[in-house]
Amino acid sequence: VSAPWQGRALTVLGATGSIGTSTLDVAARLGIPVHGLSARSRIDELAAQCREHRPAVAVVPDAAAAARLRALVPGQRVEHGPEALDAIAADPAVGAVITAIVGAAGLAPTLAAVRAGKRVGIANKEPLVMAGALIMAEAARCGAAILPVDSEHSAIFQCLEGHRGHEVAELLLTASGGPFRTVMDLSAVTREQALKHPTWTMGPKITIDSASLMNKALEVVEARWLFGIGPERIRVLVHPQSVVHSMVAYRDGSVMAQLGRPDMRTPIQYALTFPEHTAGPVAAPDFATLAALTFEEPDRRRFPSIDFAYAALRTGGAAPAALNAANEVAVQAFLDRRIPFTGIFRVLERVLALDHGPADDLGQVVAADQRARILAAEGL
Numbered sequence: 001v002s003a004p005w006q007g008r009a010l011t012v013l014g015a016t017g018s019i020g021t022s023t024l025d026v027a028a029r030l031g032i033p034v035h036g037l038s039a040r041s042r043i044d045e046l047a048a049q050c051r052e053h054r055p056a057v058a059v060v061p062d063a064a065a066a067a068r069l070r071a072l073v074p075g076q077r078v079e080h081g082p083e084a085l086d087a088i089a090a091d092p093a094v095g096a097v098i099t100a101i102v103g104a105a106g107l108a109p110t111l112a113a114v115r116a117g118k119r120v121g122i123a124n125k126e127p128l129v130m131a132g133a134l135i136m137a138e139a140a141r142c143g144a145a146i147l148p149v150d151s152e153h154s155a156i157f158q159c160l161e162g163h164r165g166h167e168v169a170e171l172l173l174t175a176s177g178g179p180f181r182t183v184m185d186l187s188a189v190t191r192e193q194a195l196k197h198p199t200w201t202m203g204p205k206i207t208i209d210s211a212s213l214m215n216k217a218l219e220v221v222e223a224r225w226l227f228g229i230g231p232e233r234i235r236v237l238v239h240p241q242s243v244v245h246s247m248v249a250y251r252d253g254s255v256m257a258q259l260g261r262p263d264m265r266t267p268i269q270y271a272l273t274f275p276e277h278t279a280g281p282v283a284a285p286d287f288a289t290l291a292a293l294t295f296e297e298p299d300r301r302r303f304p305s306i307d308f309a310y311a312a313l314r315t316g317g318a319a320p321a322a323l324n325a326a327n328e329v330a331v332q333a334f335l336d337r338r339i340p341f342t343g344i345f346r347v348l349e350r351v352l353a354l355d356h357g358p359a360d361d362l363g364q365v366v367a368a369d370q371r372a373r374i375l376a377a378e379g380l
Ligand code: NDP
Pocket: 013, 014, 015, 016, 017, 018, 019, 020, 038, 039, 040, 041, 042, 043, 099, 100, 101, 102, 103, 105, 123, 124, 125, 126, 149, 150, 151, 200, 201, 202, 203, 204, 205, 206, 264
């Protein structure tokens, strides 16, 4: 890889997940050495990854998990705890980090990678939603290169290459619409139905977010910070085929789109090889067999999530962090069968209506996140 971080190794935060395993597949094909891998609960899977990818360090949450991993992989260096997670993100041997932890838990190691000036491929969008302004400012200060892994943002990033930001009319963020796009009554949909995504195979949290369109809401906030563009110039379009990953409309009416198969290895690889499009495992779409590419407005009445994102951005401060935290609590409650699907929207609406204060520093963001979790849980 003739990337700027050539010769240095890769750390994958959240290696055992959907993005993590795809990242290791891409890294192995590119011959990129692995420095750090982390997992939370899937220790057997992490052990198998250690045998295959030979990381310098593996990180797990606690001493018991560390002992288990050491027993499974004799000779493997194993560390545990949050400081160890930050350390594999910031180690001098590391050139690039892919953030593939789910949720706010990824905030601290994402910041550690940014502050160490790494190339940071961001899949874990929740930290950007919570603290986008802070993360982007730290990246500029510390010389970190933030590259989007989220397919829509990778698409927009590519559509902006070689163009001038001030000539952009709007970013067109595409959404599959999820499994309930054509389900008119959402009051009785089940956990099993929500976990069946029509086009993408992903971890459970983002799969529920895709069903509620909260994933797209989080992505509006993510785009706002990644591309430094006002929310009034970010528009969501439903595109059920998930072939056009997103678009950029320019002021002269010209629209750039990026297309590809729904396989996260494409944007993961580009985050690692940018500015090069090197050979990879994913073929281009076969246009002769694509029946149609269709686009429609999202139904904001059935799916109020997207409006929540714009409202949180309008309020500013810690409102997006609170929205994200409330969503994490609500999604878990839905997965645990404690609330119905539409209960997610009720929790979000209630928490968003409260005052969450400013987000001028990390302390305020973390405090707002924790407070919003309590407020969300109180009303379940
Ligand atoms: P998964 O649930 O499949 O994987 C999550 C990973 O994070 C696992 O390795 C898990 O460990 C680890 N993890 C979970 N919670 C914690 C925690 N509290 N502390 C430390 N590690 C933790 O998620 P995905 O791969 O689907 O998604 C990861 C991120 O990427 C999310 O933010 C998602 O929004 C984003 N994303 C995902 C896409 C996809 O296609 N999957 C597409 C675009 C963005 P373990 O499994 O061992 O418990």
